[in-house]
Amino acid sequence: MRRAKNNKQKQINDIVSVVKLAVLLLIGIILCENFIKSDSRIIWVPEVYYTLICLFIPLMVSVLIYLIWIFSTRNRFNKRYVDIINKIEIAVFIIVFSIIIFICGVNESQYKFLYLFIIITTTIQYGMKQGIVVSCISSLIILAMDIFMEPNIIVNTYFENDLILAGVFILTAWPLGFYVKIEAEHIKKLEELINIDGLTELYNHRYLCDSLAEKVKNGDRNSKPVSMIFIDIDYFKQYNDTHGHQKGDYVLRKIGEIIRGNVGKEDIAARYGGEEFAIILPDTNEEEAMQMAENLRKKIECTHFEGEESQPKGKVTVSMGVSVYPNKARNDIELIKSADDALYRAKFFNKNRVEAYTSILDEIKKNIDEKDIELVTSIKTLISVINAKDRYTYGHVERVVVYSRMIADKLKLSKREKEILIYGAYMHDIGKININKEVLMKKMRLTDEEWELLKQHPANGVEIIKSVESLKDIIPLIISHHERYDGNGYPNKLKGKEIPYLARILTVVDSFDAMTSNRPYNTRKTYEEAAEELEKCSGTQFDPEISAAFIEIVRKNEGEAFIEGVSDI
Known part of the structure; x- marks a missing residue:
C-alpha cells in the first residue's frame, strides 16, 4: 500500500x-x-x-x-x-x-x-x-x-x-x-x-515487516540503532481454553491498548500474530529498549484482567525479548530472529520477564580467527534451523548451558575450561541438523532404525565444526557427550577416565535436563527424582565425583525460582 x-x-x-x-x-x-x-x-x-x-x-x-x-x-x-x-x-x-x-x-x-x-x-x-x-x-x-x-x-x-x-x-x-x-x-x-489489525488496532504483521526494513535502512544511513521488542502472552492458550475465545480477544484488545498507550510517537507497535506483539524502536539502544520493555511488562502485570485468577500465577503476564540493530543483528530479518530467540529465552526462564538477545556463538566469534567467522556464522544459522525444527532442542540447549555454568563454578574450572564447557553445551546437539523433523518430534518411542540414525548426531556434529580451527577444543565434548562411565555408551564405547573430563560433566547436566523435561516418550521427573537417578547411576552411567557435585547443586537450589524457571517449558 x-x-x-x-x-x-x-x-x-x-x-x-x-x-x-x-x-x-x-x-x-x-x-x-x-x-x-x-x-x-x-x-x-x-x-x-x-x-x-x-x-x-x-x-x-x-x-x-x-x-x-x-x-x-x-x-x-x-x-x-x-x-x-x-x-x-x-x-x-x-x-x-x-x-x-x-x-x-x-x-x-x-x-x-x-x-x-x-x-x-x-x-x-x-x-x-x-x-x-x-x-x-x-x-x-x-x-x-x-x-x-x-x-x-x-x-x-x-x-x-x-x-x-x-x-x-x-x-x-x-x-x-x-x-x-x-x-x-x-x-x-x-x-x-x-x-491495521482489526482486533487490537495496532499495525499488522505486513506493515511491521515493511516498516522494519525501512527503519533499519534509515538507521544504517544515519548511524543510529534500531531496537525491537517481541512480546508473548504467558499461558494464553490456557486462558482461552478456560474462558473462551471471546474473552481471549478481550485480553488481546486490552494488551494492545496498553502497548499503544506506552510507545513513543516514532515507535511502531504491531500485532505480530496470534498472541504475539512486536514494537520497533528507532534511534533506541539496548539499554533504553530493555527499560521500556520492563516498564511495559510491569504495566501489564499490574493491570486487572477479567478471569485472570485462573492463570498459573493469578495474573495475566507477558514475556518479552529485546534485540538491537546493528549490535545484535546484521539486517532486519536477523533482528526479528534474534528478538524472537530472546523472547523464547524469557518464556523458558520462568516467563513474565524481559530477556536481551545473547548468543554464545557471538561470544565465540570474538575469540576466533577472522577466516573462521563466516563458518561460525553458518553454524549459528544451522542451530537456528534446529531450533525451528524442534523447540525442545532450543530450550534443552539453553538450560544445559545454564547448568554448565553452575557446575563449572562448583568444580572450580579454569576460565578456559569453563568457556569450552559452555561452548560445547551450546553446540553439543548441532549434529541433529541431519535428523528428520519427524524423528525429532516423534511422539512414540523410536524404532531401532530411527535410534541408530539419532545416535549418529555426535559424529555429524564433529563433521560440521571440525574445519574451524578455533573450535577444535569443543570436538571431544560433542563426540563424547553420550559415552557412559561403564563403557556402554556411544559412539566409541569409551570407559571411565578415557572419556574427556569436560565431556563427562556435559553428560551429567545433559542427562539431568533430559530427565526433568517434558517429552512425548518420557515421563518428566521431579528434581529430587532426577537427583536420585543420578545417584543410582553414579559409577555406571556417570562419573561419581561429577554427579555428586551436581546433585549437591540441585538439592541446594531446589525450590528456588531460578531453578524452577530453568525447567519451565
Missing part, C-alpha cells in the same frame, strides 16, 4: 512538474509577443535576432535547470528540506507571474490568469490550506496592482473585474482542496484497513 501511495504521489508530482514546465514555455511565448515588435517577419533582422537571444537563451537555461531539479535532484534531499524548497519554488512562480503581468500592462494585463496554474498545482500537491493561501496572495497582488495604477479614480473598473477573478482564484482552490482532502482521507482509510 505504501509503495502504491508513493508511486501515485510521484506520478502526481511528475504531472504537476510537466505543467510548470509548460507554463515556463508559455511565459517565453508571452515575452516574445510583447518584445518582438518589428513589422519584419525576417528572422535575421538584427533587432529581432538579439531580442530572441536575450529572451530564449536565459529561458531555455532556466527550463533545463528546472527540468533537472524536478526529475532528479529534488528526490535526493531530506523531506524537511524538500518542503522548504517547494515553498521557495511556489514563491518564485508567484514572483515570476507578477513580473510578467507588470511588464505586460499591469492592471491592463490579460495574463492575470497565470496565477491559476500555481494555485491549481499547489492545491493538488499540498492540499486546500496551501492552495487557499496561494490564491489569497495572488488575489492581493492583482488587486494591489489595480489600486496602485489608478489610486484616485472613483470607479476602478479593473479593480471590480479583478474582484471577480480573485473570487475565481479562491473558488478554484477551495473545492479542489476539498476533493484532494477527501481523496487523502479515503486513502488513509484504505491504509488502515490494509495496515
Whole structure:
C-alpha cells in the first residue's frame, strides 16, 4: 500500500512538474509577443535576432535547470528540506507571474490568469490550506496592482473585474482542496484497513515487516540503532481454553491498548500474530529498549484482567525479548530472529520477564580467527534451523548451558575450561541438523532404525565444526557427550577416565535436563527424582565425583525460582 501511495504521489508530482514546465514555455511565448515588435517577419533582422537571444537563451537555461531539479535532484534531499524548497519554488512562480503581468500592462494585463496554474498545482500537491493561501496572495497582488495604477479614480473598473477573478482564484482552490482532502482521507482509510489489525488496532504483521526494513535502512544511513521488542502472552492458550475465545480477544484488545498507550510517537507497535506483539524502536539502544520493555511488562502485570485468577500465577503476564540493530543483528530479518530467540529465552526462564538477545556463538566469534567467522556464522544459522525444527532442542540447549555454568563454578574450572564447557553445551546437539523433523518430534518411542540414525548426531556434529580451527577444543565434548562411565555408551564405547573430563560433566547436566523435561516418550521427573537417578547411576552411567557435585547443586537450589524457571517449558 505504501509503495502504491508513493508511486501515485510521484506520478502526481511528475504531472504537476510537466505543467510548470509548460507554463515556463508559455511565459517565453508571452515575452516574445510583447518584445518582438518589428513589422519584419525576417528572422535575421538584427533587432529581432538579439531580442530572441536575450529572451530564449536565459529561458531555455532556466527550463533545463528546472527540468533537472524536478526529475532528479529534488528526490535526493531530506523531506524537511524538500518542503522548504517547494515553498521557495511556489514563491518564485508567484514572483515570476507578477513580473510578467507588470511588464505586460499591469492592471491592463490579460495574463492575470497565470496565477491559476500555481494555485491549481499547489492545491493538488499540498492540499486546500496551501492552495487557499496561494490564491489569497495572488488575489492581493492583482488587486494591489489595480489600486496602485489608478489610486484616485472613483470607479476602478479593473479593480471590480479583478474582484471577480480573485473570487475565481479562491473558488478554484477551495473545492479542489476539498476533493484532494477527501481523496487523502479515503486513502488513509484504505491504509488502515490494509495496515491495521482489526482486533487490537495496532499495525499488522505486513506493515511491521515493511516498516522494519525501512527503519533499519534509515538507521544504517544515519548511524543510529534500531531496537525491537517481541512480546508473548504467558499461558494464553490456557486462558482461552478456560474462558473462551471471546474473552481471549478481550485480553488481546486490552494488551494492545496498553502497548499503544506506552510507545513513543516514532515507535511502531504491531500485532505480530496470534498472541504475539512486536514494537520497533528507532534511534533506541539496548539499554533504553530493555527499560521500556520492563516498564511495559510491569504495566501489564499490574493491570486487572477479567478471569485472570485462573492463570498459573493469578495474573495475566507477558514475556518479552529485546534485540538491537546493528549490535545484535546484521539486517532486519536477523533482528526479528534474534528478538524472537530472546523472547523464547524469557518464556523458558520462568516467563513474565524481559530477556536481551545473547548468543554464545557471538561470544565465540570474538575469540576466533577472522577466516573462521563466516563458518561460525553458518553454524549459528544451522542451530537456528534446529531450533525451528524442534523447540525442545532450543530450550534443552539453553538450560544445559545454564547448568554448565553452575557446575563449572562448583568444580572450580579454569576460565578456559569453563568457556569450552559452555561452548560445547551450546553446540553439543548441532549434529541433529541431519535428523528428520519427524524423528525429532516423534511422539512414540523410536524404532531401532530411527535410534541408530539419532545416535549418529555426535559424529555429524564433529563433521560440521571440525574445519574451524578455533573450535577444535569443543570436538571431544560433542563426540563424547553420550559415552557412559561403564563403557556402554556411544559412539566409541569409551570407559571411565578415557572419556574427556569436560565431556563427562556435559553428560551429567545433559542427562539431568533430559530427565526433568517434558517429552512425548518420557515421563518428566521431579528434581529430587532426577537427583536420585543420578545417584543410582553414579559409577555406571556417570562419573561419581561429577554427579555428586551436581546433585549437591540441585538439592541446594531446589525450590528456588531460578531453578524452577530453568525447567519451565
